[in-house]
Amino acid sequence: MSDATPTPTATPERPQLPAQSPPVDPAETAVAGDKAASTGKLSWWRGDGGEGAKRNLGLIGVLAALIAVGAITKPDLYGDPTWVWNNVLAILQLASVVGVVTVGMTFVIIGGGIDLSVGAIVALAGVWCTTVATQSYGAGGMIFAAIAVGICVGLVNGVLISYGRLVPFIATLAMLVAARGLAAQISNKQTQVSTSTVINDIAARKVLGIPILVYILGAVVLAGWVLLNRTTFGRRTIAVGGNPEAARLAGINVRRHTMLLYALSGLCCGIAAIMLTSQATSAQAAMANLYELDAIAAAIIGGTLLSGGRGTIVGSLLGVIIFATITNLFAINGLSIEAQNMVKGGIIVAAVLVQQFQFKSFTRLLARNRLTTTP
Amino acid sequence: MAQPEEIAATGPADAGTQAPLVEAPADTVAGEVVLRLTDLVKTFPGVRALDGVQLEVRAGEVHCLLGQNGAGKSTLIKVLAGVHQPDSGQVEWRGEPITFANPQAAMRAGIATIYQELDLVDDLSVGENAFLGHEPRRMGFVRRGHMARRTRQILGRLGHGEIPPGRMVRALPAAGKQIVSMARALSHEARLIIMDEPSAVLAHDEVGNLFRIIRELTAQGIAVIYISHRLEEIREIGDRVTVLKDGRTTAANLPARDTPTRDLVSRMTGRSIEYVFPERPAAGPAGAELLQVDGLTRSGEFADVSLDVRAGEIVGIAGLVGSGRSELLETIYGARPAEAGTVRMAGKALRAGSVGAAVRAGMGMAPEERKSQALLLGEPIYRNVTLATFGRYARFGFTNAGAEEAEADRIAESLELRPRDVRRPVRTLSGGNQQKVVVGRWLLGDTKLLLLDEPTRGVDIGARAELYQVIRGLAARGVGVLLVSSEVPEVLGLADRVLVMREGRVIREAPAGELDENTVLDLVMAGSLMEGAPA
Numbered sequence: 001m002s003d004a005t006p007t008p009t010a011t012p013e014r015p016q017l018p019a020q021s022p023p024v025d026p027a028e029t030a031v032a033g034d035k036a037a038s039t040g041k042l043s044w045w046r047g048d049g050g051e052g053a054k055r056n057l058g059l060i061g062v063l064a065a066l067i068a069v070g071a072i073t074k075p076d077l078y079g080d081p082t083w084v085w086n087n088v089l090a091i092l093q094l095a096s097v098v099g100v101v102t103v104g105m106t107f108v109i110i111g112g113g114i115d116l117s118v119g120a121i122v123a124l125a126g127v128w129c130t131t132v133a134t135q136s137y138g139a140g141g142m143i144f145a146a147i148a149v150g151i152c153v154g155l156v157n158g159v160l161i162s163y164g165r166l167v168p169f170i171a172t173l174a175m176l177v178a179a180r181g182l183a184a185q186i187s188n189k190q191t192q193v194s195t196s197t198v199i200n201d202i203a204a205r206k207v208l209g210i211p212i213l214v215y216i217l218g219a220v221v222l223a224g225w226v227l228l229n230r231t232t233f234g235r236r237t238i239a240v241g242g243n244p245e246a247a248r249l250a251g252i253n254v255r256r257h258t259m260l261l262y263a264l265s266g267l268c269c270g271i272a273a274i275m276l277t278s279q280a281t282s283a284q285a286a287m288a289n290l291y292e293l294d295a296i297a298a299a300i301i302g303g304t305l306l307s308g309g310r311g312t313i314v315g316s317l318l319g320v321i322i323f324a325t326i327t328n329l330f331a332i333n334g335l336s337i338e339a340q341n342m343v344k345g346g347i348i349v350a351a352v353l354v355q356q357f358q359f360k361s362f363t364r365l366l367a368r369n370r371l372t373t374t375p
Numbered sequence: 376m377a378q379p380e381e382i383a384a385t386g387p388a389d390a391g392t393q394a395p396l397v398e399a400p401a402d403t404v405a406g407e408v409v410l411r412l413t414d415l416v417k418t419f420p421g422v423r424a425l426d427g428v429q430l431e432v433r434a435g436e437v438h439c440l441l442g443q444n445g446a447g448k449s450t451l452i453k454v455l456a457g458v459h460q461p462d463s464g465q466v467e468w469r470g471e472p473i474t475f476a477n478p479q480a481a482m483r484a485g486i487a488t489i490y491q492e493l494d495l496v497d498d499l500s501v502g503e504n505a506f507l508g509h510e511p512r513r514m515g516f517v518r519r520g521h522m523a524r525r526t527r528q529i530l531g532r533l534g535h536g537e538i539p540p541g542r543m544v545r546a547l548p549a550a551g552k553q554i555v556s557m558a559r560a561l562s563h564e565a566r567l568i569i570m571d572e573p574s575a576v577l578a579h580d581e582v583g584n585l586f587r588i589i590r591e592l593t594a595q596g597i598a599v600i601y602i603s604h605r606l607e608e609i610r611e612i613g614d615r616v617t618v619l620k621d622g623r624t625t626a627a628n629l630p631a632r633d634t635p636t637r638d639l640v641s642r643m644t645g646r647s648i649e650y651v652f653p654e655r656p657a658a659g660p661a662g663a664e665l666l667q668v669d670g671l672t673r674s675g676e677f678a679d680v681s682l683d684v685r686a687g688e689i690v691g692i693a694g695l696v697g698s699g700r701s702e703l704l705e706t707i708y709g710a711r712p713a714e715a716g717t718v719r720m721a722g723k724a725l726r727a728g729s730v731g732a733a734v735r736a737g738m739g740m741a742p743e744e745r746k747s748q749a750l751l752l753g754e755p756i757y758r759n760v761t762l763a764t765f766g767r768y769a770r771f772g773f774t775n776a777g778a779e780e781a782e783a784d785r786i787a788e789s790l791e792l793r794p795r796d797v798r799r800p801v802r803t804l805s806g807g808n809q810q811k812v813v814v815g816r817w818l819l820g821d822t823k824l825l826l827l828d829e830p831t832r833g834v835d836i837g838a839r840a841e842l843y844q845v846i847r848g849l850a851a852r853g854v855g856v857l858l859v860s861s862e863v864p865e866v867l868g869l870a871d872r873v874l875v876m877r878e879g880r881v882i883r884e885a886p887a888g889e890l891d892e893n894t895v896l897d898l899v900m901a902g903s904l905m906e907g908a909p910a
């Protein structure tokens with residue numbers, strides 16, 4: 001391409017416009033070439049996208065800061081490698097149940113929805129799989145029951161939202177109330193003890209020095225990552241959440257996919273129910289209380305946009321681990337739950353602020369769209 | 376938070392008095408240089424969007440900006456509007472160097488902007504949008520009646536008194552929204568009004584209206600910066616032209632009327648492009664029957680439309696915005712359920728209201744509004760290109776990003792997408808390049824019938840010629856094309872057969888060769904914007 005054109009002089013079109021041309025140096029008009037092309041950054045983890053990866057680095061920074069606080073307040077403990085290793089495992093174990101729920105939640109939120117019923121589904125699945133009748137089928141029956149209950153309840157959510165056109169917030173809020181009610185009804189408000197050693201061993205055992213619960217978390221996170229970043233299901237999730245109309249006009253069955261997302265969340269709840277039942281060796285209607293808030297908070301901290309269309313599994317995992325680390329930090333320092341909750345609240349706000357900071361240009365764009373002058 | 380005293384001081388005239396459309400500030404001097412840019416540079420990560428821009432705008436002139444897609448026109452006006460801050464260079468506003476920290480500052484200084492991408496709030500009314508952020512107030516309360524009156528007045532002057540100020544913007548067709556964003560720009564007291572491709576969504580008669588307004592504005596000494604890819608418009612309304620290429624000024628202050636087209640094009644593109652449509656193939660044997668539409672009806676939108684498209688044929692629909700053409704396309708595609716009538720592909724009836732069925736039968740549609748209907752702005756280009764086809768590259772449900780990128784790259788190449796890197800988010804592309812992504816999506820795979828709604832909206836001259844070639848090439852391979860465009864020459868030049876729509880009915884059908892522009896325009900005229908809008 002060449003565009004060495006001579007500088008023209010202006011010929012005034014209207015008499016009141018005196019002829020004058022700002023100097024444009026012909027040399028300056030030399031080809032700028034294809035400088036614009038192909039300087040794009042490669043994403044750090046392909047599929048997670050550059051921005052997501054950058055934000056995840058920020059989360060790792062937060063985690064490092066928390067560990068530093070721990071090391072400063074308890075230097076004696078952090079000086080002992082065995083204790084540190086065991087503490088890491090303790091944190092991961094603490095994070096495991098909510099972590100599994102958060103993976104499902106992340107999909108729902110990326111898909112443009114929200115699931116407030118996850119805690120209730122965990123409780124219902126837990127109670128269902130520990131009834132005397134279910135336990136008579138053994139561990140396999142219990143696992144099947146928990147997962148089937150989770151998926152079915154999730155499907156009900158999904159059908160109400162995508163075909164019944166209910167707002168996700170309302171539909172899953174109703175499900176929260178109803179599922180806890182049903183769990184209380186089934187359990188007669190009693191704590192149901194699990195007599196299955198197989199189930200109870202899941203939380204008690206370690207393999208190669210690592211608790212089985214941590215393996216389950218790892219497997220679910222890995223599966224979630226692959227599903228989101230490497231499959232057509234994940235691609236549809238991002239499309240449906242990012243621009244439902246565009247997804248529909250591209251031939252994607254938005255309603256069916258939305259329904260499947262809630263079923264997926266229910267599946268994660270079913271798995272979490274088994275883990276939690278195993279940890280407590282029992283189940284009751286009040287278990288997994290407020291897990292929905294923990295899961296949503298972890299996903300948001302991890303960079304999932306509440307409006308849908310963007311989010312990462314790795315970010316959500318980091319969000320859960322950060323929360324677990326805070327809990328752990330307060331426990332080893334003997335501080336109260338109340339103080340811990342206040343710090344958690346602060347962290348949520350701080351994380352969202354940091355995200356907005358990173359999306360400065362984006363928010364500026366929004367600001368321009370919403371408010372054209374000072375309100 | 377607000378500055379009520381300032382609004383009271385400079386706000387529009389009070390109710391009752393007959394305010395002019397826009398009141399030029401009293402100290403406006405015709406011919407005075409109001410804006411001078413020197414060596415303006417603005418970079419985004421990986422792109423120098425502006426690389427030394429010179430621009431001089433005088434009071435009372437229409438200064439046109441010309442340049443290819445991605446040349447930096449929109450970036451330039453966003454710097455002027457305070458949306459972006461320049462990296463270096465000088466902005467001189469009425470003789471004084473200035474930087475606008477935010478859009479509010481630019482507006483207070485008297486620069487009003489109509490952006491390329493509509494920036495209205497869908498869930499607010501027309502009036503609320505027009506006065507968004509500077510609502511007329513008394514003691515902190517919005518004066519709704521006054522606002523509605525002012526809005527009606529402005530809309531009336533814009534030739535669209537029929538748009539009710541209380542109507543939700545969501546319910547307006549695309550062109551109606553464009554009118555509202557114009558009304559917004561005119562609701563300010565401005566010395567400079569910037570219009571970034573305002574005509575892209577407007578039909579022929581609307582453009583005439585727009586030009587009348589522009590002449591009224593300039594007669595009052597208000598300066599206008601006008602961006603368009605249509606040279607005819609620039610010749611008609613422009614006084615001087617500045618040409619941008621790759622972020623630089625390659626020619627400044629050319630006379631808009633007398634500069635030969637050849638010169639303008641070569642300064643924009645660095646080469647000469649013959650702005651021609653690809654030749655129609657000699658009439659061979661008619662292709663197989665592909666699409667058959669019978670008596671399709673949706674009340675309030677269109678009625679009893681029957682048409683057919685054969686394999687390898689390009690059928691164009693001409694009609695005003697609001698004549699029901701976009702709705703017709705969406706209904707054929709299943710995006711809107713038909714009330715009566717049938718759509719058949721290769722003889723088989725399609726389920727009404729099912730996009731999935733249409734896509735499975737081999738249809739693809741590039742919708743009218745790219746931002747709301749077609750793009751995932753935060754996702755990479757290649758994923759947007761393959762949004763409808765990623766399943767075809769997948770095996771056992773696992774996506775194949777490598778193959779997708781390669782295909783997207785091929786499309787990017789054939790449509791001259793710039794920058795070429797398909798991993799960038801679509802959000803960072805210029806408007807015309809985003810449009811290429813929307814159309815490019817359906818050039819992949821085995822689409823048998825392409826429904827194109829304003830496919831060249833915002834696309835520059837060079838890329839447009841490429842796009843025409845590509846579409847003609849598809850037809851040569853047996854793909855049927857149904858094309859809707861506001862530009863009559865495009866319909867006549869590209870299509871084999873033309874349907875003319877007015878008020879939801881097909882009023883004429885003829886081979887393109889038997890019609891000329893004036894005949895079509897005569898047929899098409901009549902009807903207004905609001906008739907296509909859902910009540």
Ligand SMILES: Nc1ncnc2c1ncn2[C@@H]1O[C@H](COP(=O)(O)OP(=O)(O)OP(=O)(O)O)[C@@H](O)[C@H]1O
Pocket residue numbers: 036419420422423424442443444445446447448449450451491793794802803804805806807808833835
């Ligand atoms: N937010 C952004 N981030 C990164 N790059 C950007 C961004 N906005 C624009 N660009 C790049 O800057 C260049 C100029 O874009 P601009 O929108 O100004 O073009 P334009 O002249 O308005 O083109 P069009 O005719 O298509 O509207 C393009 O290469 C574009 O990709």
Ligand SMILES: [Mg+2]
Pocket residue numbers: 448449450491571805806807
């Ligand atoms: Mg632009």
